[in-house]
Amino acid sequence: MTISWLEFEKPIADIQDKIDELTAITGYESEISKLRTQIEKLKTKLYSDLTPWQKVLLARHPSRPYMLDYIDLITSEFIELAGDRGFADDKAIVGGLAKIDLGEDKHLNVAIIGTQKGRETKDKIARNFGMPHPDGYRKALRIMKLAEKFDLPIVTLVDTPGAYPGVGAEERGQAEAIARNLREMSVLRVPVVVIITGEGGSGGALALAVGNRVLAMEYSVYSVISPEGCASILWRDSDKAEDAAKALKISSSDLFQFGIIDEIVPEPLGGAHQDYKLAAKYIKESILKYLAELKNMTPEELIAQRVEKFQSIGVYKSN
Amino acid sequence: MPTNGKSDSKMEIPNGLWIRCDGCGEILYRKSLEQNLFICSRCSYHFRINARKYIEILLDADTFEEFDPHLTPQNPLDFPKYPEKVAEAQKKTELDEGFTYGKGKISSFPIILGVMDFNFMGGSMGSVVGEKVARSIRLAREEKIPLTIIATSGGARMQEGIFSLMQMAKTSAELALLAQERIPYIVILTNPTMAGVLASYASLGDIIISEPKALLGFAGARVIEGTIGEKLPEGFQTAEFLSKHGFVDIVVSRKFLRSTLTKIIDMLWGKGKAEIEPKREFVE
Numbered sequence: 149m150t151i152s153w154l155e156f157e158k159p160i161a162d163i164q165d166k167i168d169e170l171t172a173i174t175g176y177e178s179e180i181s182k183l184r185t186q187i188e189k190l191k192t193k194l195y196s197d198l199t200p201w202q203k204v205l206l207a208r209h210p211s212r213p214y215m216l217d218y219i220d221l222i223t224s225e226f227i228e229l230a231g232d233r234g235f236a237d238d239k240a241i242v243g244g245l246a247k248i249d250l251g252e253d254k255h256l257n258v259a260i261i262g263t264q265k266g267r268e269t270k271d272k273i274a275r276n277f278g279m280p281h282p283d284g285y286r287k288a289l290r291i292m293k294l295a296e297k298f299d300l301p302i303v304t305l306v307d308t309p310g311a312y313p314g315v316g317a318e319e320r321g322q323a324e325a326i327a328r329n330l331r332e333m334s335v336l337r338v339p340v341v342v343i344i345t346g347e348g349g350s351g352g353a354l355a356l357a358v359g360n361r362v363l364a365m366e367y368s369v370y371s372v373i374s375p376e377g378c379a380s381i382l383w384r385d386s387d388k389a390e391d392a393a394k395a396l397k398i399s400s401s402d403l404f405q406f407g408i409i410d411e412i413v414p415e416p417l418g419g420a421h422q423d424y425k426l427a428a429k430y431i432k433e434s435i436l437k438y439l440a441e442l443k444n445m446t447p448e449e450l451i452a453q454r455v456e457k458f459q460s461i462g463v464y465k466s467n
Numbered sequence: 468m469p470t471n472g473k474s475d476s477k478m479e480i481p482n483g484l485w486i487r488c489d490g491c492g493e494i495l496y497r498k499s500l501e502q503n504l505f506i507c508s509r510c511s512y513h514f515r516i517n518a519r520k521y522i523e524i525l526l527d528a529d530t531f532e533e534f535d536p537h538l539t540p541q542n543p544l545d546f547p548k549y550p551e552k553v554a555e556a557q558k559k560t561e562l563d564e565g566f567t568y569g570k571g572k573i574s575s576f577p578i579i580l581g582v583m584d585f586n587f588m589g590g591s592m593g594s595v596v597g598e599k600v601a602r603s604i605r606l607a608r609e610e611k612i613p614l615t616i617i618a619t620s621g622g623a624r625m626q627e628g629i630f631s632l633m634q635m636a637k638t639s640a641e642l643a644l645l646a647q648e649r650i651p652y653i654v655i656l657t658n659p660t661m662a663g664v665l666a667s668y669a670s671l672g673d674i675i676i677s678e679p680k681a682l683l684g685f686a687g688a689r690v691i692e693g694t695i696g697e698k699l700p701e702g703f704q705t706a707e708f709l710s711k712h713g714f715v716d717i718v719v720s721r722k723f724l725r726s727t728l729t730k731i732i733d734m735l736w737g738k739g740k741a742e743i744e745p746k747r748e749f750v751e
């Protein structure tokens with residue numbers, strides 16, 4: 149797959165183009181090696197000093213790996229389950245039963261659920277750009293309850309601009325579906341590990357993110373509102389999204405500092421889309437690490453820990 | 468989902484002897500409007516009223532004991548101009564924050580009552596509102612007393628960013644614990660209840676009541692219109708719309724909130740022992 153470059157990445161893209169050109173002809177090995185050193189240096193510099201808005205752009209990068217890419221790379225088997233048993237099968241959310249390979253012929257059975265954005269135009273439309281309807285949240289909860297019934301740990305991967313704002317979504321109770329997930333997820337009797345892999349878009353993301361452990365990938369963002377939405381409400385100008393991204397403090401490092409997430413999952417230099425396999429390896433390591441931590445907790449302990457985690461979030465003063 | 472905390476000033480009840488109804492345009496005499504619980508006598512439009520007024524309407528006189536009145540917001544994100552907005556709202560409402568809760572009695576039944584106030588930054592939910600809602604739920608659980616929350620909100624409070632979002636999970640988790648103890652939780656939705664508040668505790672009542680014509684929804688109408696590129700039909704996202712689609716049990720006039728709530732608490736909790744006491748002039 150060819151990677152598309154963002155505007156601020158143009159200096160890197162230019163060198164990469166040169167490397168590609170020279171690679172096509174022989175006799176430029178030393179030139180190429182020089183350029184490679186140059187590109188690594190440039191990348192290190194550029195990506196260690198990203199603005200909040202540039203992080204938003206990386207989180208939304210069109211080449212960023214999605215749920216199904218990670219499923220391919222993390223699980224050795226996956227059986228997708230479909231439908232909310234009430235109205236529809238929402239393709240913006242994918243969920244099912246999976247085996248994670250532990251090596252030495254050992255496997256861990258889990259339920260894995262996440263949002264899926266879609267890659268090509270047709271797929272994007274089928275996936276509704278990763279914006280779930282209530283049916284999607286209800287499907288997710290159904291699979292979580294199934295996992296609880298059969299004592300399977302739950303992993304969720306979250307990358308959504310938000311819950312879909314549409315007529316059908318309102319008619320079928322978008323608010324109710326999200327609220328119910330928040331309540332029911334908080335008292336699931338099995339371990340729940342959440343990874344924000346890209347965009348954590350407000351309530352639509354939170355509805356899959358009430359976990360014992362909540363992690364975020366390095367270039368993911370998690371926010372109560374999109375920077376564009378914030379800018380248009382606050383300054384009546386969606387072009388001020390860059391300022392809003394800064395004010396809202398939505399990057400993984402902010403979230404970690406605030407105690408909202410438990411760990412920042414590292415990404416390959418330049419973002420997960422530069423190396424799917426490495427990104428998936430980091431995710432898998434984090435999942436296994438935290439599921440191991442949670443393995444010996446009783447259902448009651450898991451519920452208590454999860455509830456307390458969210459009870460303790462908030463900044464206020466008692467006078 | 469969130470709001471900028473600006474209240475829609477046109478919706479507030481102005482001072483003065485005569486008030487124009489936003490529903491039908493009729494000029495109403497303030498005193499009689501007040502006697503009618505701020506419901507237009509001509510078109511039944513429900514004017515917005517504050518938390519104090521709801522407490523007065525619902526509870527037995529002088530039974531309300533407020534808890535945690537002085538939790539005050541901080542500025543965890545150093546969000547521009549947030550402290551000024553809070554100060555302005557505090558001055559305007561004479562409240563420290565937009566949620567008031569406590570213990571009281573309704574027709575002699577003990578009740579935990581929490582009321583949101585739209586005049587405080589559009590009823591938006593930040594850390595303080597979330598914490599106080601959570602505490603009201605905990606109080607109901609610990610004291611084994613039914614809980615009622617009167618909701619009105621534009622959604623999560625943008626200026627507290629991710630902390631506001633997390634209050635949705637916090638309050639919903641508390642409700643899960645309340646449900647395990649099988650203590651009744653009754654929601655009263657009022658105009659408007661939107662976004663992050665409707666998508667958490669305001670949708671999780673064992674029974675959900677709404678005042679007529681209240682605007683209720685997840686996404687704002689303008690956002691939806693912008694997404695689908697067409698105008699929304701008349702009556703979209705009203706209490707009646709949600710009732711039709713199965714998300715509200717009872718749409719009832721403010722005049723009957725007290726009697727309706729009393730009956731429900733009696734039937735769920737009172738084991739048929741208590742009588743419904745008529746209250747003041749507005750029970751019919």
Ligand SMILES: [Zn+2]
Pocket residue numbers: 488489490491492493507508509510511512
């Ligand atoms: Zn009127």
